[in-house]
Amino acid sequence: MFVTKTGCEIYIACEKPEIEDYESRYQNECFGRWLPPRVRFTIAHEIGHTLLYGSVKNSKPKSRIAVDHHRTLESLEDLCDGVAGRILMPTDIIRLKAQQSDFYNPDILRGIAQEAKVSASAVVRRIGEMGGLLSDMGAFAYAKGTDHKREIIAFSTHSSLSPIFANARPGQLLSTFVQHTTKGFILNGGNCYVEVVEFPEQPEWARYFEFRCETQASKGDHLGFFVTARLVNQADPTKHLC
Numbered sequence: 433m434f435v436t437k438t439g440c441e442i443y444i445a446c447e448k449p450e451i452e453d454y455e456s457r458y459q460n461e462c463f464g465r466w467l468p469p470r471v472r473f474t475i476a477h478e479i480g481h482t483l484l485y486g487s488v489k490n491s492k493p494k495s496r497i498a499v500d501h502h503r504t505l506e507s508l509e510d511l512c513d514g515v516a517g518r519i520l521m522p523t524d525i526i527r528l529k530a531q532q533s534d535f536y537n538p539d540i541l542r543g544i545a546q547e548a549k550v551s552a553s554a555v556v557r558r559i560g561e562m563g564g565l566l567s568d569m570g571a572f573a574y575a576k577g578t579d580h581k582r583e584i585i586a587f588s589t590h591s592s593l594s595p596i597f598a599n600a601r602p603g604q605l606l607s608t609f610v611q612h613t614t615k616g617f618i619l620n621g622g623n624c625y626v627e628v629v630e631f632p633e634q635p636e637w638a639r640y641f642e643f644r645c646e647t648q649a650s651k652g653d654h655l656g657f658f659v660t661a662r663l664v665n666q667a668d669p670t671k672h673l674c
């Protein structure tokens with residue numbers, strides 16, 4: 433983003449052959465609705481930066497935040513990612529969706545990514561921060577890789593469950609998240625997409641989680657898949673639902 437006398441200009445890095453395509457998508461089709469998710473998120477992120485600048489009334493807008501340390505820069509970037517998430521997945525719409533559908537169903541999360549035209553990682557982050565809206569506590573992940581090595585790309589969890597999933601974070605193996613699931617679970621070679629598992633080392637209130645993996649029909653050609661874990665009541669173990 434460049435700050436000019438009249439405001440801010442946002443530029444997107446892309447390959448040369450993409451320039452014309454992106455230009456026409458932006459100009460002709462509902463102002464960017466059909467731009468690729470990465471580009472849409474970048475634009476929304478940069479719009480986030482513009483909110484931190486002063487007025488353009490008398491002079492070139494000035495940043496309201498002094499970025500004098502890499503930590504300030506990191507938290508500024510996180511803040512703008514958060515703004516981008518809110519622009520692309522507005523709170524009111526996500527709240528309504530949360531009332532109408534089960535966010536612990538990974539196929540529903542894929543539907544949100546497609547509808548909002550955002551990346552799967554952006555959905556995981558946004559649903560994570562909206563966790564308070566959900567009636568159940570849990571965790572959300574997006575992972576990629578082969579049967580032998582699956583890696584977490586995005587992860588979020590309800591804050592009170594953070595200690596339970598302390599090792600599950602982007603860049604780590606998916607096994608840090610699904611380690612308690614059994615051989616019957618689809619990710620371990622079984623054929624069940626849903627499994628309730630016990631975390632014996634956890635206190636009683638956090639001992640059972642229902643893990644769900646995105647179905648093949650929902651995943652389609654995407655390289656990654658959603659996995660969720662919902663805290664459930666011990667008295668209601670649905671064990672394997674295939």
Ligand SMILES: [Zn+2]
Pocket residue numbers: 477478481509512
């Ligand atoms: Zn930025």
